[in-house]
Amino acid sequence: MNAEVAKVAMIKTAAETALTRTYTQARDQLPGDDAIAAQRAAAFDVFAREGLPHRRIEDWKYTDLRALMRDAKPLAGPPDAAAKACAKTAGAMLGDVETRRLVFVDGAFVPELSDTANLERGLTVRSLADALTAGDAALAGHLGKLAPADDVAVALNTALMGDGAVIRIAANSTIERPLHLVFVSSGKPAATFMRSLVVVEPGARAMLIESHEGPAGGDYQVNAAVELFVGDGAHMDHVKVIGEGADALHVSTLAAAIGARSRFNAFTFTAGGAVVRNQLFLRFDGEDTVAGVRGATLIKGAQHADTTLVASHIARGCQSREMFKTVLDGEAHGVFQGRIIVRPGAQKTDAKMMTQALLLSERAEADNKPELEIYADDVQCGHGATAGALDDDLKFYLMARGIPAHEAEALLIRAFLGEAIEGIEHAGLREALMDAATAWLAARGGEAAHA
């Protein structure tokens, strides 16, 4: 068995060969000083040793990247005017939520499309490329400190990171306007590796939104990672909207460390992309923090979307609520892997995880893998997982009141998703994502009617 694994790993796929070539050719041009170059090299070694993750690696069991990634695209070049024009309508899924937009097109920061004027007091923003080139004290202390170095997706991100946002929110400042990282792909067959660093100092309050979009038919690849440091007594919300084009490959990671007596909310809305892997690595480092980690995924056709969450309770007395809802149609494949780890020092942890899949078609598949790893003896932890079809009796009740079948289904699906979406504190964003879900359902109804 071991010999077999070793043999498989030795044969490089086209994508693995291409990634090696990309790194070898690009490493001298990638931004950063010698220390950064060494960090890139060490990360690349992880990839060189492991190869792309495949189904025999437990954490990637349901998302065999080796099989799903037929090739690796070359690094995206600087965006031209046409590419930048793609950014105009980006972020429409957020409705009329007013945000401070920081726009990245094909993996590069575009200052002229971004809103960097009149920054609120306490807010510092710069691009990663700029920080890497000019040097930034924040990098040494933070870059690579949270994202797990042995995760191959993270390793590739570290090796090839080109740009991203470096954001600092000073202690006790409240940033009212949500910060919005608008990641747009022009659809060229290219790969982007974006890395962002967000440091929220003690007592600060802010919201960070990431949206990832690209045109349908664009055969592009995105690897985006955010490292988020939340200080004691801070209140931080993170929302990610994955609306990639139908042929895109999207791998993204949120690695966060949360301090004591904080409030932290994370939400991921996934509707786009051919293959999506959304990773959350959360660490509750300080006592008595309250966290909500939620997500809604709506996929159809041959889409594959994987949410993998590791929530580590390190300090005592933290409460975390995890809730992930997936709606699947067609031949879509949804994956949820959620692991709650309670370290020996994390007594009085209160953690509850729920994952639910709603299958609208016979051919859709949902894999739910909730896990609890508990090393403390005075905790309250639980998890639940369900997968099933719409309730026919409820549908009949609605139809018996005159509501047509597709509308009845939409009402029930919205109710199903609503339980997760209602966890978003920002009312405008909550409505916008509910509207996005409604639009997805309306499109589905239209397709069903034509079928």
Place this chain on the structure above:
Amino acid sequence: MPLLEIKNLHVEIDGKPILKGLDLTVNAGEVHAIMGPNGSGKSTLAYVLAGKDDYTVTDGEVLFNNRNIFDMAPDERAAAGLFLAFQYPLEIPGVATMTFLRTALNAQRKKRGEAELSTPEFLKKVREVAGRLSIEQEMLRRAVNVGFSGGEKKRNEVLQMALLEPRLAVLDETDSGLDIDALKIVADGVNHLRASSRAFVVITHYQRLLDYIVPDIVHVLSRGRIVKTGGKELALELEARGYAEYQEEAAA
């Protein structure tokens, strides 16, 4: 022309015959009561009329307003004016009662080619009906039937009926699980809707409900067929003597 005409209806569930040649004619303005022992097919009749698809119709026909209802989906039957008050109203977590009421009302209006109600018109209508049924505004803000008591669920059914203004309302054991006060409220709600253009089929096991919703015609349903039809005095007779003799008759 009768509003509802059921001719020789045969219905099976999982291959087991439940209704075995049921005939029933209901005219506008009439209130019919269908009484019968447990397992006689009362609820099956209600569900088949509303269009639940767990049942197989093996013979017979049902005309509603001269249209074959088996050609119509449940929502089309509702829009055509057929209403079923459920014996066990369902809880729908996550769907607000007001959203539900409004979606239903507007879907029916749309199907009939009528304009949707504006928000103020809709709210006015709901408030008026809710008041009559002693339904608190707070109840309307909750998810459909979630956390409602048995009586509240039944009142919510009557609320829906009053808003949707059907031509024919089928009440499936609306009295079950109600105390006498709740029963009176529900009956008042129903009586308020009695009209020359509208008909009711009240399905019940007990005569008690018929003290408050007084029927024009009473039928006895036993083993899948109507075995006796009479006036309202038939209900009293059944209450005194039970169903035993009809069960024997039907078996013979």
